[in-house]
Amino acid sequence: xxxxxxxxxxxxxxxxxxxxxxxxxxxxxxxxxxxxxxxxxxxxxxxxxxxxxxxxxxxxxxxxxxxxxxxxxxxxxxxxxxxxxxxxxxxxxxxxxxxxxxxxxxxxxxxxxxxxxxxxxxxxx
Amino acid sequence: xxxxxxxxxxxxxxxxxxxxxxxxxxxxxxxxxxxxxxxxxxxxxxxxxxxxxxxxxxxxxxxxxxxxxxxxxxxxxxxxxxxxxxxxxxxxxxxxxxxxxxxxxxxxxxxxxxxxxxxxxxxxxxxxxxxxxxxxxxxxxxxxxxxxxxxxxxxxxxxxxxxxxxxxxxxxxxxxxxxxxxxxxxxxxxxxxxxxxxxxxxxxxxxxxxxxxxxxxxxxxxxxxxxxxxxxxxxxxxxxxxxxxxxxxxxxxxxxxxxxxxxxxxxxxxxxxxxxxxxxxxxxxxxxxxxxxxxxxxxxxxxxxxxxxxxxxxxxxxxxxxxxxxxxxxxxxxxxxxxxxxxxxxxxx
Numbered sequence: 096x097x098x099x100x101x102x103x104x105x106x107x108x109x110x111x112x113x114x115x116x117x118x119x120x121x122x123x124x125x126x127x128x129x130x131x132x133x134x135x136x137x138x139x140x141x142x143x144x145x146x147x148x149x150x151x152x153x154x155x156x157x158x159x160x161x162x163x164x165x166x167x168x169x170x171x172x173x174x175x176x177x178x179x180x181x182x183x184x185x186x187x188x189x190x191x192x193x194x195x196x197x198x199x200x201x202x203x204x205x206x207x208x209x210x211x212x213x214x215x216x217x218x219x220x
Numbered sequence: 221x222x223x224x225x226x227x228x229x230x231x232x233x234x235x236x237x238x239x240x241x242x243x244x245x246x247x248x249x250x251x252x253x254x255x256x257x258x259x260x261x262x263x264x265x266x267x268x269x270x271x272x273x274x275x276x277x278x279x280x281x282x283x284x285x286x287x288x289x290x291x292x293x294x295x296x297x298x299x300x301x302x303x304x305x306x307x308x309x310x311x312x313x314x315x316x317x318x319x320x321x322x323x324x325x326x327x328x329x330x331x332x333x334x335x336x337x338x339x340x341x342x343x344x345x346x347x348x349x350x351x352x353x354x355x356x357x358x359x360x361x362x363x364x365x366x367x368x369x370x371x372x373x374x375x376x377x378x379x380x381x382x383x384x385x386x387x388x389x390x391x392x393x394x395x396x397x398x399x400x401x402x403x404x405x406x407x408x409x410x411x412x413x414x415x416x417x418x419x420x421x422x423x424x425x426x427x428x429x430x431x432x433x434x435x436x437x438x439x440x441x442x443x444x445x446x447x448x449x450x451x452x453x454x455x456x457x458x459x460x461x462x463x464x465x466x467x468x469x470x471x472x473x474x475x476x477x478x479x480x481x482x483x484x485x486x487x488x489x490x491x492x493x494x495x496x497x498x499x500x501x502x503x504x505x506x507x508x509x510x511x512x513x514x515x516x517x518x519x520x521x522x523x524x525x526x527x528x529x530x531x532x533x534x535x536x537x538x539x540x541x542x543x544x545x546x547x548x549x550x551x552x553x554x555x556x557x558x559x560x561x562x563x564x565x566x567x568x569x
Contacts, residue, residue, distance in 0.1 A: 128237055128423075131494065131524075132493055134546070152493070154237040154238055154241075154427060155231070176492070
């Protein structure tokens with residue numbers, strides 16, 4: 096079992112201290128298909144839970160990535176600019192999107208663990 | 221699978237759009253395009269009859285040759301684009317799936333007496349596209365490799381009678397193969413058995429045709445765009461330009477003579493962000509000068525590519541423009557199409 100928490104919008108969060116690393120799930124990258132462009136927020140930007148944070152574009156379409164938690168963007172994954180396919184190759188590793196300094200740790204309580212998320216992602220609709 | 225014009229269509233197979241696109245450019249892919257309408261037009265003079273509905277030179281089409289044209293309306297707009305082949309004793313039309321029913325009604329209402337048409341409901345259509353297509357097909361249909369681009373020939377593979385044209389929608393060499401539906405799976409499997417051939421879906425078909433600069437009906441051309449605005453004047457033969465005799469001829473003739481206020485152009489975004497359909501195109505001062513009608517990532521071009529309509533003042537190659545993606549103007553420039561050079565087979569000479 097991983098230490099990741101998942102949102103219903105298919106983002107994952109890994110918490111270290113008060114810094115949440117955020118990306119999109121394996122299921123999400125599979126649904127998107129080949130990722131060709133990622134637009135990341137500016138460092139220093141304040142994001143709110145469930146608000147727009149980034150955009151991921153596959154060959155098929157552009158999709159919003161929502162902030163699974165509120166806080167300040169402290170770092171973004173610049174590697175994605177040149178290698179957007181990292182999102183497909185390593186969605187929960189090298190394909191991370193951004194790091195958010197949490198403003199409210201209790202927001203994580205409502206998120207799913209990996210087993211619950213896998214059930215959620217596998218359910219139709 | 222997605223619903224498309226009443227058909228269940230594969231957007232992609234398991235390799236994914238990017239891999240299918242690249243395989244088509246490197247070797248060969250089969251696309252199931254059986255949703256396209258196939259129509260046979262017969263009569264005393266089917267070419268003269270069809271010319272009352274399209275601006276293409278159909279009477280001048282030699283036997284075994286094909287041509288791209290469009291059904292126009294009274295304002296010169298495009299009702300559908302189509303391929304017309306002179307099979308010899310009849311004309312063979314391939315029309316868009318989404319327009320099929322309207323096209324049939326249009327033919328029924330518009331064709332002069334003495335002309336009949338059959339919708340070939342029991343035929344399937346596959347496209348075999350890519351640089352390996354000629355060798356693959358010639359293994360089963362000797363001689364198919366020396367057919368010139370935009371020609372047609374009957375072949376027989378494994379007892380099935382096929383109508384083969386050297387044409388396509390990818391910018392690559394290749395064929396469209398009309399097959400009796402009862403044989404379609406078998407013939408597809410025979411061709412697919414070749415190591416060089418894979419299946420490709422609608423997603424790759426779209427990125428390939430976009431790189432090739434080819435129009436998608438309902439997006440890049442429709443009832444509100446004329447062939448002249450769309451940069452398709454090349455498809456209107458000299459005799460037809462002079463003589464007219466098709467719906468909207470006066471408007472189209474005037475536009476050929478005087479120009480149009482907007483033009484379809486290629487657009488290359490400077491950065492990596494794709495500018496998709498509906499993206500506004502603005503000038504340096506933020507004034508809207510046009511709109512993207514097709515856009516996305518071009519795997520062979522190696523970055524985003526788009527086409528759309530702009531005011532004719534801005535239609536010159538290399539003109540800088542802005543593309544408003546997610547409310548942010550991003551620089552780009554007008555570019556020549558195709559984005560990837562066509563590789564059609566023009567014959568041995």
